[in-house]
Amino acid sequence: MQYAPTTSLPATAPNGVTAGLDWASTDHVVCVVDAAGKVTGRFTVEHTGTGLKSLTRRLAETGAYEVAIERGDGPVAEALLAAGLTVVVISPNQIKHLRKRYGSAGNKDDRFDSYVLADTLRTDRARLRPLTPDHPATATLRATVRARRDLVAHRVALCNQLRAHLATAFPGAVGLFAALDSPISLAFLARFDCQDRADWLSERRLTAWLKSAGYSGHKDPAVLLAHLKDAPRGASGDDGAARAHSTRAMLTVLASLAEQIKALEAQISEQLALHADAHVFTSLPRSGTVRAARLLAEIGDCRARFPDPAALACLAGVAPSTRQSGKHKSVAFRWAVNKHLRDAVCDFAADSRRANPWAAQLYNAAIARGKDHPHATRILARAWLYVIWHCWQERAAYDPAKHGALQALLNQDPPTAA
Structure with missing residues (x-):
């Protein structure tokens, strides 16, 4: 085209x-x-x-x-x-x-x-090029996905703060469940917010509490109790009670953040469903709702803004910056970019390799050449942007059957057994 x-x-x-x-x-x-x-x-x-x-x-x-x-x-x-x-x-x-x-x-x-x-x-x-604004629906979606991203960053920071606090106040709670900010972990800390309360637990009591909390994990209550018993003891008595106040304060804020993030995700889902370009980005492998919305919002809907795929790759920071003077030539990381766009594209690319053989091959080849994970992800993201750009310009959903490089890989003859 x-x-x-x-x-x-x-x-x-x-x-x-x-x-x-x-x-x-x-x-x-x-x-x-x-x-x-x-x-x-x-x-x-x-x-x-x-x-x-x-x-x-x-x-x-x-x-x-x-x-x-x-x-x-x-x-x-x-x-x-x-x-x-x-x-x-x-x-x-x-x-x-x-x-x-x-x-x-x-x-x-x-x-x-x-x-x-x-x-x-x-x-x-x-x-120079005149500014061509995006459609209001795109601007609204961009504001919503960025607000969600900010709240997620706050949640991660507060979760790290809670983990550091619990390392002294109640070490047994750290690592008890898969994620410290998971619903079951927050519910456990709300009920057992200090070492003294956790000491009351027995295997039978812990089993009963997990059942009442709707625990769907695969860890046996005996394993969870052993984790609590084997961990260093936390603060107890008056000191433990005082630190429990801090624990509860952080839990309250974490719960509020989780609630607001969920509310924004509902808004994102609704706004994305109403957008004219939604089908382009939701068709990408493992794009889901939030990833598709982030890609759409950061790329925008003004086709003239990116006259070729290279312009989009450069703004996204997945194309290297080359400097040459005389016999000296250097290829370096590109700093002057749209960081929101780079984050959205790299987040999508890193997970796409789990569902797309072509993406997996590009990523694995970069790793084999000695690239680290972030560099390999940017290489894959740059390749994906060329595919996304064509789909976006044609307003067409991604079709694996029309992806030439993917089909060439899938149609390769399997290696003959020795």
């Missing part, structure tokens, strides 16, 4: 005027330059509803219909797009290096940065 067409800026700016906006949390500095790079206007607007209306009005008064900005999301970008202005995103990393074009000091100043943004939009038009 042919690669998707790319959007580009006209050779010259409308009215020969470009603007740059340095975004901040309380106010925004704007600079307007003409076709010769001369500053024709500067002003500051507050980050309020009235301020954003004033922003678009004053830009129209200066004749600026193109605005360079450092980030493409949030109310500022939305206000500019809603007013019919062309928004061009120039990342903070690019601005950092572009400052040296205008002086060797490279000092950070909001007024100066707004000028750099405006002038770069004037001079580097051939390399």
